Amino acid sequence: MKGEREVRKPGLDTSSAWLYQYLPHFKVRPNFESQMPLHIETPLIESRSISRKVGQSIWLKMESAQPSGSFKARGIGYACEEYLKRGAKRFIASSGGNAGLAVAFAGRRLSVPVIVIVPETASKRAVNLMCLENAEVIVQGKSLDEAHRFALSLMQPDDAYIHPFDDPLIWRGHASLIDEIFRAGLKPDAIVLSVGGGGLLCGVIEGLRRNRGADVPVIAVETEGADSYGKSLKAGFLVELANISSIATTLGARIVCEQALAYSREHCIQSVVLPDQAAVSASLQFLQDHGIVVEPACGVALAAVYEKVAALSEYKTVLVIVCGGVGSTADHLVELARREYDGI
Structure with a gap:
């Protein structure tokens, strides 16, 4: 009709009007990633x-x-969440690579600082990936045992030590x-x-x-x-x-x-x-x-x-x-x- 004009909502095609019935159910979550689990159900x-x-x-x-x-994401993610609930302010780990990366990933997602001690045998690729997760990575010792001992020497009262495998x-x-x-x-x-x-x-x-x-x-x-x-x-x-x-x-x-x-x-x-x-x-x-x-x-x-x-x-x-x-x-x-x- 004369004088009328089509009104479109920004970013939406009104030809898909059926979508509107679902819009009230969508909630904006500014920190969406924090709502996600630390591991996924794998294929x-x-x-x-x-x-x-x-x-x-x-x-x-x-x-x-x-x-x-x-797989380390499962157990280590679970342990990190539990230690955070118990008051941990920082995670410290020793790792040959995969456990440390799992701790680094969990720490970033939980907004908890992470220090990972790796032995000299750790791959550069693994170290770089831990750094991408904002972990502080320290290379110390020729074996995982030496890295483990050094990690324990860094422990403070509010720290949680995340063992790579020996923890219920x-x-x-x-x-x-x-x-x-x-x-x-x-x-x-x-x-x-x-x-x-x-x-x-x-x-x-x-x-x-x-x-x-x-x-x-x-x-x-x-x-x-x-x-x-x-x-x-x-x-x-x-x-x-x-x-x-x-x-x-x-x-x-x-x-x-x-x-x-x-x-x-x-x-x-x-x-x-x-x-x-x-x-x-x-x-x-x-x-x-x-x-x-x-x-x-x-x-x-x-x-x-x-x-x-x-x-x-x-x-x-x-x-x-x-x-x-x-x-x-x-x-x-x-x-x-x-x-x-x-x-x-």
Whole structure:
């Protein structure tokens, strides 16, 4: 009609007027990120390519998709939230890479300052990623044990020390990945995972227990030269390695947590130890199969499947925890493979 004109609301097409009924439900959240959890529910997928190669149904829990790049986001995020509730004003951690990055990520999201002590073996990539999360990173010591001792020397009354693996809070957080698997309706015949200090192992067994999965065996995989758990299982007591000689430096705990050994007396846990070459090869095969980079510390669990180890021969449905890790790139894996092949 004459004198009338079309009125449009800024930024909205009135042809989509049906959207208006939903607008009252949208709330503006200036600090949206602070409302988000510190870990995500990761994909659970059946790997058709790996299944075809090995003749079993292989399922993957893709912890490499966590915001910090590894499963560490679960337990460490949970622990950081708990320590903040208890009054912590600063987080201090020692790490070979992935745990430190998880603490740095949690600290930034929770607005808590973070100091991470890393040994000289930590990758530059991991250190740079921690710095991007606003953490203060200090390189100290030739081993994780030396970094750990230095970190403890920095502790003040209002600080919380975030251990990379030996803390019941961390195990409780890691157990959430088993909650997700069972909620999805999958009960595997066996679970395969990498073992460094034993935190993931403890979390998985805690999760199995609370989901009526205590009868599911766990295959604990390590690389030669970082196999403190395998040696402890054979000895029947905790064995401390003199040093870490594996390239899988993020598995570099010279001694595992006591609870990991205690669980071996209550739960069916089988140890598998494979060479570095198998871990690197599996990481490269996984990159080819799924287009995802994982470091050798994660690759060694995949190697147990690719190599068809005897410990898995009797199981039809196998779940592998793809624990992730940020210490490697595709180029780095190729270089490691070249070194292993040349015997460097």
